[in-house]
Amino acid sequence: MSRSARVSIPQALAYRGGQPMLAWLLHRIAGIGIVLFVGMHVFAGFFLYAIPGGTANTIANALTSFYESRPVQVFVLFAVLYHGLNGLRIVVLDMWPSLHRYHREAMWVQWAVFLPIFLIPAFLIALGVKVG
């Protein structure tokens, strides 16, 4: 509840929350990013299939080629994986509160799991490696 809190932007930027703040911020950015990009992609797909031809199709095609561009694909991959793994960490720590003693270690474990399963497909997508 930030309803009564008034924090100026310089104050907010000066706040050094470290790892937990970074996790919260990335979780929120990733969540908003998924809603924006994937929601847009679903609507574009709907217009492509539901309304053949017409002006809506031009917009839908533009949105589709934007969504399928490599930076957006890599961002969506990052967002989905980070949001999922961070959410899993939160669920596990909430379920077994005694594990909160190791909440910092849990973040490092999370990075250790996240980085390989994000970076390997991200490189393959960014380099456009095709299979088969």
Add this chain to the structure above:
Amino acid sequence: MVTQAGAARRSRSKFELYMWFFTRVSGIFMMLMGAYSIIYANLMGGRGVMDAGAQTRWAFFPISFHVSSTKVELTPNFQNPFWQFYSLLLFAFAATHGANGIRVILKDYVRHPVLLAWLNAMVFVLWLAVMGAAVYLIFAAQGA
């Protein structure tokens, strides 16, 4: 008056509790269902012919036209009521999880109650629209 307000607050907090619980459960379900989609697509002939992007896309929406370039045999394996229902369930989890997340974020940053109510109504309308689009894409756009 007092009891009414108390009841409203109680039901409000019940709603928050249910949404909190739903967020956890749907998050875990989305991960398990995505993993199952990838594994099944690879077992059904996707291994070696799906590139990294197709693998990741398949996780979220395992329905015929989504990854048509991957040479997975779709017609017997994925164009059936089980996978249609599976996709709809996965999508409903995702859309509701996302809409609720946006509602929580709006509550954090929007202080004006009337504006907040309008924005929440807009989120609800967008949720309905995206669910309608998904129902069309899953059940009506087959083979398009």
